[in-house]
Amino acid sequence: MSRTPLHPTREQIELPMVLDCLSDPIRLAIVYQLAQQERVSSELRCGDFSGLGAKSNLAYHFAKLRECGLMQTRVAGTNRFMRLRREDLDVRFPGLLDAVIKSAAKDAERLQLVVGCDVVEAD
Amino acid sequence: MSRTPLHPTREQIELPMVLDCLSDPIRLAIVYQLAQQERVSSELRCGDFSGLGAKSNLAYHFAKLRECGLMQTRVAGTNRFMRLRREDLDVRFPGLLDAVIKSAAKDAERLQLVVGCDVVEAD
């Protein structure tokens, strides 16, 4: 198992791959959740998405999101912390990520997105 | 053959379907070309895209673009004239289409897009 998964450089990020990645409802939900977290800590663990499906399926989608350059994974012990590659994407495709997030937010209900109203996790 | 193909209503347009449609290089090229034509006549015939592949394959992609609500087809004699559903998309997902077009323009070379510098068709 590689310590830190491979990510494309900023310049290697390709538009069709990004759009394809965002076209899957589960991946869109992941990105949306990460975008909401940006206001707070900007990072989430894989486990925080368990509501979206089985672990192995999520790992598959995480890999896709990494490969296309949408998010970055940082390994810390037995956890993986992931965040949006906001700056890279904004430089590469200005306005795109925001437009997608806003569009998703407009359809939050239809897309069954978790509305993160200043998420306070029970502990 | 149906006279005028079915199109979804504005409200029926769904984000994942739109993104998936735009994630295919050929369809992205079609949309890009239609967007450039907006400055001029706003409509193009199917045949104007012959550079992008075989006729039957293009018909397949046209159908996808229609079904997801990205474009509209108007039948006129033996021709089909198509245009972007710009207004519907801008109302439904503000800023999304523009962001995608601009992103595509930035990568025009990489995406092998036809750069329409005030296209003057030979006749």
Added chain:
DNA sequence: CCAATAGTTCAATAATCATTGAACATAAGG
């Protein structure tokens, strides 16, 4: 060392997708 936790990888499945050429439908023009 052992057990529990967090994720990934693998193999198998069913479903969808893009592409092709041939056949078809429709309308225009001689």
Added chain:
DNA sequence: CCTTATGTTCAATGATTATTGAACTATTGG
């Protein structure tokens, strides 16, 4: 009417895709 031009539909193909559960890896904590 016959031919030509413009697109669509159909059937077949090979390639991806999402999903699942089981096996595996690695780290933490007792």
